[in-house]
Amino acid sequence: MATTDLSYYDKATIPNAKNFRFGIVVSEWNPEITNNLYLGAQEALLENGALQGNIVKWDVPGSFELVYGCKKMIETQKVDAIIAIGNVIQGETKHFDFVCEGVTQGIVDLNVKYDVPVIFCVLTDNTKQQSLDRSGGKHGNKGIECAIAAIKMANL
Ligand SMILES: Nc1c(NC[C@H](O)[C@H](O)[C@H](O)CO)[nH]c(=O)[nH]c1=O
Ligand SMILES: CC(=O)[C@@H](O)COP(=O)(O)O
Numbered sequence: 001m002a003t004t005d006l007s008y009y010d011k012a013t014i015p016n017a018k019n020f021r022f023g024i025v026v027s028e029w030n031p032e033i034t035n036n037l038y039l040g041a042q043e044a045l046l047e048n049g050a051l052q053g054n055i056v057k058w059d060v061p062g063s064f065e066l067v068y069g070c071k072k073m074i075e076t077q078k079v080d081a082i083i084a085i086g087n088v089i090q091g092e093t094k095h096f097d098f099v100c101e102g103v104t105q106g107i108v109d110l111n112v113k114y115d116v117p118v119i120f121c122v123l124t125d126n127t128k129q130q131s132l133d134r135s136g137g138k139h140g141n142k143g144i145e146c147a148i149a150a151i152k153m154a155n156l
Helices: 031-047 063-076 095-113 128-133 142-154
Strands: 022-027 055-060 081-089 118-125 135-137
Touching: 022 031, 022 063, 022 142, 031 055, 031 081, 031 118, 031 128, 031 135, 031 142, 055 063, 063 081, 063 095, 063 118, 081 095, 081 128, 081 142, 095 118, 118 128, 118 142, 128 135
Parallel strands: 022 055, 022 081, 081 118
Antiparallel strands: none
């Protein structure tokens, strides 16, 4: 099992985020999960010096729309990093595969095309329990992990 504690980080090693502006684009699919990821990310940004007024949050319908939402945010908002938050859970069909592939490749493409780091905070899980475990459950909160990544990348 590769999972570590997604919430753990050494605060002493994190740059102060007070001078950075962050975008957070959140998928509305599986809102119980994505909202917890968002709250974890917001909390970690604020705990490391980010100002609430420097966090811009947008909602999109599903994880597939995260790509366009992040693109639009890059093109219209001055942000130093974006956290793309989603949760894709395997259903009966192959749709899971295509949504995951689309959002993954789309975020890779954004990181290549633009000069704003887009952090991949998308849980792609076999079951809802796996998602619950990684959005504030026994494996921590991936939103925290991704907020720390966003601060480090904004500071690069
Ligand atoms: N099944 C899940 C989806 N499906 C919706 C897609 O993301 C997209 O909104 C739709 O195909 C229209 O373009 N989205 C998730 O985020 N999570 C899922 O489990
Ligand atoms: C990831 C999805 O789109 C999935 O939840 C949809 O469920 P299904 O594959 O049963 O249609």
